[in-house]
Amino acid sequence: MVKTVSSNSDGLVSLVLWGLFSLVTVVSLWMLGDILLLGLDHLSLDFVIGEPADAGRNGGIAPLIVSTLLVLAVCMAVVIPVGLATALAITEFLAPEGRWQATLLRSLDLLSAVPSIVFGLFGYAFFAIQLGLGFSILSGGLALACMALPLFVRITASALAMVPHSYRQAADALAISRVSWCARILLPQSSSGIAAATILSIGRSLAETAVLIFTAGYVMRMPDSLMDSGRTLAVHIYDLSMNVSGGDPAAGATSLVLVVILVVLNLITRKVLPDRTF
């Protein structure tokens, strides 16, 4: 007998898939809607530009926005040069499928799987204590850079790999030096991919909390320098909702601010890179 694959199950499967689609959509919109409503309840211009008061229950989040930007600046100041070099090493300087390339890729895979609290633990012990940087924006930014690096490298390397092979052949035919090839052709050609890598890494870093609690620390004051402790928006949400009774409204408003920033970044990525292949 020939085993037939019935097509009667098609209708049922379709029904189940539509059902799950509705469920996921409803739950997601429920959550996003809650964040929006909770946030709008407490959000105002004064909240965005004001100083926090009363452990964050009242007042605003201006110093936290500044701290967040400084942590991000430190993080990206490390991630972009190191990440670009690493991506170039993978695609240009190491033998394809060779031992060194494989080792580098495997090491980055491992790094991208390290739990964020472990980066926090390491950052605290290494940057804050061992190197004597203390609870500071610098410690936080460096620990965060370790976390964001593999994501940046992966996206950048695949952007570099997408530059047409014929360009390379043309460059070879013209005997262009490797540095000129990288600087004048390869990097400009993949600039939109590199921009996307940058924005996505910023998004991932903005969302991070566990890395920063024990590295950048908790202090809510406006930071004077990179050696000051500074609380980021994500850490603020955590602290308000867990450790401050009556902190929920402010936590909701901060969540909304953070989510809006992330959505905007997401939209920019889409603009920069309409065809998201990674």
Add this chain to the structure above:
Amino acid sequence: MAMILQRFRAARAKDLFVQSAVLLFAGVAAIIVVIIGVYLFLESAPLLTGTGIPGFFLDRRWYPLEGEFGMAAMLAGTLSVTALAMLLAAPVGIAAAVFMRYYAPPAFASFYRRLLELLSGIPSVVFGFWGLIVLVPLIAKLDGPGASVLAGGLVLGLMILPLVSLSTDSSLAQVPRSHWLAGTALGLGRWAIVRKVMIPSAASGILAGMVLQTGRALGETMAVLMVTGNVVQLPASVFEPVRALTSNIALEMAYATGDHRTALFVSGLILLVMTAGLVAVAAVIQRRLKRYG
């Protein structure tokens, strides 16, 4: 002639310089994970004596101030929340990917993809916050204190779901379109092609992605910390609170000293080893199945 040669030499010197700089930076990137591993090991070393190691896994008494560092209860907390999250996220995530790719009208598919992409970018602390003020009170109405394994599994499941479905989706995208056409030519129904052709062809990628997302769930701190109640105990039901290994580090690192601090590094090392193990498993799956795919 001499001038050309000189310029050629200068270009070569520049090439060599840039190449060494690039390789140096790449070396730094490659060695970070090694430094982290070695550092955690060194910090944990004082408690990693031969007889003590099984105790971390078998003993459930965590009284750090009295020198008792059993992590069995917290390991159970981590594993139970992760298992529940994956039990929810894996089937729904795969279904979402199949729906987007093979069933949904284009408008719905692109809406779904955007929603999942948006969800995948939401910070874990925001998931945790929502779980804390919305889900926990709802669960408390059913049974127990609300902050529980169930709350942790639901929040973490919702958080991992978009990652599972987007990674499954990209694995399915790599299956050659000719497979689909061949299935259609054989007169197979849509579901038959999906189940017998497309999913098996993408199995290595799907499975490897799933293993990696399990690692993500295992290592998640904030969302779990905020909704599971953080009581160190072996949970008797999903309505009971637990404390995950990750949460424990976040809760106690601020004031831990001496052996207590060392024990927290041991738990960090355990987390690192578990996630590294999952990465290795994912790599093996990808290699093995590709050979037969």
